[in-house]
Amino acid sequence: MSGAPILALRGVGRAFALGGERLHAVDAVDLDIPTGEFFTLLGPSGCGKTTLLRMIAGLERPDTGRIDICGLRVFDAGQGVDVAAASRGLGMVFQSCAVWPHMTVFENVAFALRTRPWRNRLRPAEIAARALAALEAVALGGIEQRRVSDLSGGQKQRLALARALVAEPKLILLDEPMSSLDAKLREHLRRELKALQQSLGLTFLLVTHDQGEALAMSHRVAVMRQGRIEQIGTPREIYRAPANAFVAEFIGNGTVVQSGIAAPVLYRPEDIGFSTTANPGEGWLPCQVLTADYSGSFTDLVVLAPGDVRYLVRVAGEQALPDGRYGFIRLDPAQAIRLR
Ligand SMILES: Nc1ncnc2c1ncn2[C@@H]1O[C@H](COP(=O)(O)OP(=O)(O)OP(=O)(O)O)[C@@H](O)[C@H]1O
Ligand SMILES: [Mg+2]
Incomplete structure (x- = not known):
């Protein structure tokens, strides 16, 4: 990533x-996104x-503020600057994606290259190669001659993504581009998207309400609430050092514990120890296991501990409900996340 912001909002x-x-x-949102982020x-x-x-x-026309893209002012409410969408040089993939229904899959992507200004015209062979590479990237290789009207919703969404990628714009805006895909495909596309972004040196601005997606893919994340940015940070920063209780609870799970006049603390489920051993030793609290939800690679337990606090505890692998539903948890103060 280079230091110069490709996008600056004030x-x-x-x-x-x-x-x-x-x-x-x-x-009144302020934001700086460097190239390659x-x-x-x-x-x-x-x-x-x-x-x-x-x-x-x-x-959409802002009421206030200014927007710079690649160092050029594209909007300024005070100065009456408002560069048209088509001239902002961005790639876009939106929630309700618009692909051209009368064209084939291949034509949809190739068209975006053929309509470039004459200076940047490509030879037909190169257009075909780039279009096919973009379709491969979003796992639509092999069905490039199909008509768009015969595609599923998820396939149309991936086609919209391929069309945005193929022109290699410097900044791509993506609004929930994977919301209509099944879990397996989402995961595949997450990795593809991240790899593409890095190998092509593109800058991505992704919108999502999916915390897992945000943490897995991003260099930095801005957490928004009611029109304002609550915190900007790396995935690790917003997960391990959330600015406030809203961010803490929105990013992942956890149990907030109040203790007297001290600031409340949050325990992440994977930070709490769990044991069914009869006498696990010092520092372990007896608890009652209320539920155990098995998810394949881990099990989420809800336990009731002294003080009437319900903790969410994540253990690796499978954990059945213990006999009599009794167990022990251990809270490590070093793992407690202090909330402001
Ligand atoms: N054209 C409009 N007219 C009136 N209110 C609007 C308009 N567009 C958005 N809003 C309101 O502005 C707020 C923000 O909407 P926005 O679509 O930006 O939310 P979002 O974060 O994208 O939500 P989601 O995750 O559901 O897509 C909402 O309360 C919405 O109802
Ligand atoms: Mg939205």
């Missing part, structure tokens, strides 16, 4: 009329992610 905001009120969908906007439904992305794309 005070970008947009309010909508809601009854007699003004709803601040996006509220995989950056994710993460937050619950309705927090303003799509509105922010649409403003960057030039599809």
